[in-house]
Amino acid sequence: MLRLGRHTFDDTAMLVMAIVNRTPDSFYDRGATYAIDAALDRVDRVVHEGADIIDIGGVKAAPGDEVDVAEELRRTVDVVRGVRSTFPGVAISVDTWRHEVAREVCAAGADLVNDPWGGHDPLLVDVAAEFDAAIVCTHVGGLAPRVRPHRVSYAEDVVDTVVRGTTDYAERAASAGVARESILIDPAHDFGKNTWHSLALTRRLDEMTSTGWPVLVSLSNKDFVGETLDRSVEERLTGTLAATAVCAWHGARVYRAHEVAETRDVLDMVATVKGDRPPARVIRGLA
Amino acid sequence: VTAPVVAAAVCPQAPFLVAGATGRVDPGPEVRSAARSVASWAVARTADAPGRGLVVVGRGPTTGDLPVDARFTADRIRGTPEAGSVELPVSLGLGRQLVEEAGGTVSRLVSICEGASPSEAAHVGRTLPRDTPAVLLVMADGSACRGPKAPGYVDPRAEAFDHALETALATGEVSALAGLDPTLCDELLCQGREALQVLAGAVDGADVEATLAYHDASFGVAYMTATWNVAHPRDPARVR
Numbered sequence: 001m002l003r004l005g006r007h008t009f010d011d012t013a014m015l016v017m018a019i020v021n022r023t024p025d026s027f028y029d030r031g032a033t034y035a036i037d038a039a040l041d042r043v044d045r046v047v048h049e050g051a052d053i054i055d056i057g058g059v060k061a062a063p064g065d066e067v068d069v070a071e072e073l074r075r076t077v078d079v080v081r082g083v084r085s086t087f088p089g090v091a092i093s094v095d096t097w098r099h100e101v102a103r104e105v106c107a108a109g110a111d112l113v114n115d116p117w118g119g120h121d122p123l124l125v126d127v128a129a130e131f132d133a134a135i136v137c138t139h140v141g142g143l144a145p146r147v148r149p150h151r152v153s154y155a156e157d158v159v160d161t162v163v164r165g166t167t168d169y170a171e172r173a174a175s176a177g178v179a180r181e182s183i184l185i186d187p188a189h190d191f192g193k194n195t196w197h198s199l200a201l202t203r204r205l206d207e208m209t210s211t212g213w214p215v216l217v218s219l220s221n222k223d224f225v226g227e228t229l230d231r232s233v234e235e236r237l238t239g240t241l242a243a244t245a246v247c248a249w250h251g252a253r254v255y256r257a258h259e260v261a262e263t264r265d266v267l268d269m270v271a272t273v274k275g276d277r278p279p280a281r282v283i284r285g286l287a
Numbered sequence: 288v289t290a291p292v293v294a295a296a297v298c299p300q301a302p303f304l305v306a307g308a309t310g311r312v313d314p315g316p317e318v319r320s321a322a323r324s325v326a327s328w329a330v331a332r333t334a335d336a337p338g339r340g341l342v343v344v345g346r347g348p349t350t351g352d353l354p355v356d357a358r359f360t361a362d363r364i365r366g367t368p369e370a371g372s373v374e375l376p377v378s379l380g381l382g383r384q385l386v387e388e389a390g391g392t393v394s395r396l397v398s399i400c401e402g403a404s405p406s407e408a409a410h411v412g413r414t415l416p417r418d419t420p421a422v423l424l425v426m427a428d429g430s431a432c433r434g435p436k437a438p439g440y441v442d443p444r445a446e447a448f449d450h451a452l453e454t455a456l457a458t459g460e461v462s463a464l465a466g467l468d469p470t471l472c473d474e475l476l477c478q479g480r481e482a483l484q485v486l487a488g489a490v491d492g493a494d495v496e497a498t499l500a501y502h503d504a505s506f507g508v509a510y511m512t513a514t515w516n517v518a519h520p521r522d523p524a525r526v527r
Contacts, residue, residue, distance in 0.1 A: 279310035286303040286364065287315075287431070287438060287506030 005111025141192030330391030340394030345378025412488020427479025429509025437507020459495030
């Protein structure tokens with residue numbers, strides 16, 4: 001069983017985490033949902049498209065204008081409250097590395113702290129434990145928040161390194177008191193990684209899923225997809241969905257995505273091929 | 288003393304009706320409902336008097352009785368049969384499933400070989416052992432050529448063929464079943480002929496009170512259900 005705050009999910013469920021950025025400058029949406037009304041409109045749309053989790057972000061991942069704690073809170077807390085009251089059946093995640101932000105959003109109703117920066121803030125796990133929230137343990141190879149990888153390399157096999165890094169972080173979260181059924185690991189494609197690294201992690205994602213920790217993947221429209229297919233940001237959906245299918249086959253549980261309906265279809269298709277979900281309607285050759 | 292066939296029901300045998308063969312949404316709820324309903328009727332007629340047995344008749348790879356407890360799952364339909372396992376043909380497995388769903392028990396499963404001639408089939412029907420009065424559940428469909436999306440596409444002869452079959456089932460016209468032409472049935476992908484001709488042999492010479500309960504051509508396949516009360520000339524329960 002996977003538990004995200006107030007929500008529980010069975011072991012074969014594959015969940016879509018819809019990205020809702022309250023940022024003026026994120027790479028893909030470029031401020032489309034920066035305004036609170038636009039953000040809540042997107043929440044409404046993605047819930048109807050089948051999102052299980054809403055992931056609210058107030059700071060773009062790449063370098064850019066400084067966003068302090070007060071500004072990050074201003075951007076995120078209202079959306080958390082809005083989603084909690086309008087869609088109580090949907091799990092709420094906040095994309096933050098800061099424990100000060102995590103504390104306020106958990107108090108406002110967030111179920112999951114999605115730390116994109118590999119435990120950079122050591123107090124984050126304590127806040128998750130305090131609020132009985134879930135946590136995502138990523139691997140970024142020691143990079144500080146909002147730093148791009150430059151000539152990054154790993155002394156050992158990248159997949160082994162990521163497995164070790166994420167599971168160490170997961171154990172640290174458990175030791176801090178986060179419920180074990182509420183801890184996810186995430187290889188963090190592109191974060192602290194070149195495209196080869198992200199491809200190897202995709203190809204061998206079963207080495208992460210076989211640890212027993214539920215795996216979250218965040219693939220959506222990322223550079224490793226763009227570089228693989230030589231596609232600009234707005235041309236990466238097909239590649240994203242192909243990588244999604246591979247991760248689904250390997251057993252990843254949560255998919256952080258911009259395009260929710262398409263991702264849902266891919267996950268349903270793969271779940272059915274695997275035998276975890278019956279097809280919708282079978283009559284071909286059986287009439 | 289003869290212990291004849293006292294009733295017979297005709298039931299569709301589409302593989303999608305087998306439990307686990309379709310998906311989350313039933314593609315043919317009306318057909319399923321009709322099949323369940325006619326199986327329930329057969330179960331009820333079996334329970335009408337003590338000592339009656341329910342015999343499922345359907346086409347299969349051989350002619351003869353198959354064990355009533357033989358294995359049957361959707362695995363073969365799904366292309367993943369257990370290695371080395373032998374399962375009932377869909378006709379008999381589905382018939383047994385419907386009977387059990389309706390709270391009944393099958394006393395015999397009689398297979399009639401695919402391609403059996405009309406006279407072979409009639410012989411099987413005439414020589415069904417009559418140690419107990421029997422209710423037959425006959426697994427049969429009409430043509431499968433009833434539209435551009437039908438398994439056998441459009442055959443201009445199919446509609447008239449199915450209409451004649453429906454009329455025979457509606458009126459208890461045993462000779463029409465006995466006279467079904469094997470070549471035409473094959474060409475129209477009718478997979479009901481052999482079992483219907485077993486029925487014809489089994490009730491030949493009896494009085495039949497027939498009702499066609501359901502007929503449709505969903506998916507381009509002619510599905511039909513019928514209920515026949517059968518009275519034999521020397522039977523005190525004779526209808527006439």
